[in-house]
Amino acid sequence: MLPLPDYDFLPTGTHDEEAREHFCRNLAVKLATDIRPHLKKLYDKKVKPRLAAQHGRDPNFREISKAMRTEANTQIWYRLRTDNQDRMYSVTGDMIGRQAQTLAANAARKFGTHGSLSLAPDLKMPRHLTEIDIHRKPGGYHLEAFEGDISTGAQYERTIAVHNMGSQGINNDDPAHSMATWVKTTRPNLKPTKILDMGCTIGNNTLPYKSVFPEAEVHGIDVSGPCLRYAHARACALGADVHFHQVNAEETGFDDESLDLIVSRILLHETSAKSLPLIIQECHRLLKPGGLMLHCDAPQFNAITPYQASLRDWDATCNNEPFMLKVYDMSLQDLYSANGFDPDAYVESFIPGLYINDQNIDPNATPGFSQSYFVTGAVKAH
Numbered sequence: 001m002l003p004l005p006d007y008d009f010l011p012t013g014t015h016d017e018e019a020r021e022h023f024c025r026n027l028a029v030k031l032a033t034d035i036r037p038h039l040k041k042l043y044d045k046k047v048k049p050r051l052a053a054q055h056g057r058d059p060n061f062r063e064i065s066k067a068m069r070t071e072a073n074t075q076i077w078y079r080l081r082t083d084n085q086d087r088m089y090s091v092t093g094d095m096i097g098r099q100a101q102t103l104a105a106n107a108a109r110k111f112g113t114h115g116s117l118s119l120a121p122d123l124k125m126p127r128h129l130t131e132i133d134i135h136r137k138p139g140g141y142h143l144e145a146f147e148g149d150i151s152t153g154a155q156y157e158r159t160i161a162v163h164n165m166g167s168q169g170i171n172n173d174d175p176a177h178s179m180a181t182w183v184k185t186t187r188p189n190l191k192p193t194k195i196l197d198m199g200c201t202i203g204n205n206t207l208p209y210k211s212v213f214p215e216a217e218v219h220g221i222d223v224s225g226p227c228l229r230y231a232h233a234r235a236c237a238l239g240a241d242v243h244f245h246q247v248n249a250e251e252t253g254f255d256d257e258s259l260d261l262i263v264s265r266i267l268l269h270e271t272s273a274k275s276l277p278l279i280i281q282e283c284h285r286l287l288k289p290g291g292l293m294l295h296c297d298a299p300q301f302n303a304i305t306p307y308q309a310s311l312r313d314w315d316a317t318c319n320n321e322p323f324m325l326k327v328y329d330m331s332l333q334d335l336y337s338a339n340g341f342d343p344d345a346y347v348e349s350f351i352p353g354l355y356i357n358d359q360n361i362d363p364n365a366t367p368g369f370s371q372s373y374f375v376t377g378a379v380k381a382h
């Protein structure tokens with residue numbers, strides 16, 4: 001059995017389903033820690049010298065991806081990883097499908113005991129989320145089969161336990177614990193009283209802001225109703241007074257200059273070129289002067305080697321991540337300064353992962369290939 005929280009709104013599996021799910025996680029770890037390093041050796045010994053001779057310089061990440069894709073070993077690795085992703089959604093989908101009504105009823109019984117939930121059933125879903133099944137997840141983040149459905153949120157909780165390979169703790173909240181603690185220690189004067197997490201999904205990386213800043217009002221927003229219902233039930237089960245809202249991060253409805261800290265975790269790379277500047281403009285509008293915007297995602301390509309950047313090729317070509325390469329390859333400093341922030345107020349850092357370091361997790365067995373979390377952001381000028 002995977003280590004998972006014990007909520008009555010999280011589905012249970014049969015013996016065989018849990019064995020299949022466990023297999024997915026073990027295979028994910030094996031592919032990441034054992035097999036991927038062999039691909040690096042293949043690159044160093046064979047592909048890199050060939051590309052260097054061909055171009056007369058070190059290859060860039062696109063050239064590396066293209067060349068590596070033609071290698072049989074890479075193709076096998078891509079196939080195994082893709083199949084594992086589909087197997088993971090198939091097994092968790094089977095569990096959730098037959099328990100969906102019960103889970104929704106159990107979640108609803110928790111509602112209202114802590115924090116709040118505000119849904120907007122008529123909210124228009126952004127086209128960039130409805131046009132594709134992101135991560136190959138059938139129905140994406142927003143699928144809602146019946147009124148009160150929480151299935152997509154429940155599935156997210158089970159699948160990140162597989163996908164993150166246990167690297168972020170049982171609640172999959174190490175990124176936010178690490179970020180909130182970093183903000184508190186490196187910016188002691190900030191003392192946030194109102195915090196917003198954009199693209200919060202099930203709130204796993206929202207709740208730690210309430211634990212680290214207990215005096216603050218903490219809000220999480222997302223466009224997905226089923227994820228937010230799950231997030232609210234989960235926060236109630238954990239006794240966290242956090243407020244969830246179904247709104248678009250491009251236009252949140254919060255007041256001008258009403259927030260001290262705006263954060264996100266892996267939102268930017270799933271956002272279209274049209275939406276991205278609008279979200280940054282909204283962050284600028286919402287922040288008080290001196291307030292901080294901090295987005296956590298995988299490292300930008302200029303902060304890692306071209307080979308490391310080429311490892312994102314599988315996500316872009318096989319895992320339905322159409323915006324990822326463009327976002328990781330752009331200058332976020334330019335993006336932020338084109339949308340309201342001063343260029344010299346740009347923030348960029350690798351924040352040590354508290355759980356990852358405490359447990360000394362192999363960087364290969366983390367989704368970001370690192371024991372740190374990469375953050376970028378900016379401070380709003382006074």
Ligand SMILES: C[S@@+](CC[C@H](N)C(=O)[O-])C[C@H]1O[C@@H](n2cnc3c(N)ncnc32)[C@H](O)[C@@H]1O
Binds near residue numbers: 198247
């Ligand atoms: C990768 S998930 C974020 C995961 C979560 N923050 C975590 O730490 O596990 C991206 C989320 O952003 C949401 N999202 C994408 N575009 C959005 C937008 N314009 N406004 C609000 N939420 C958005 C999606 O519905 C999805 O739940």
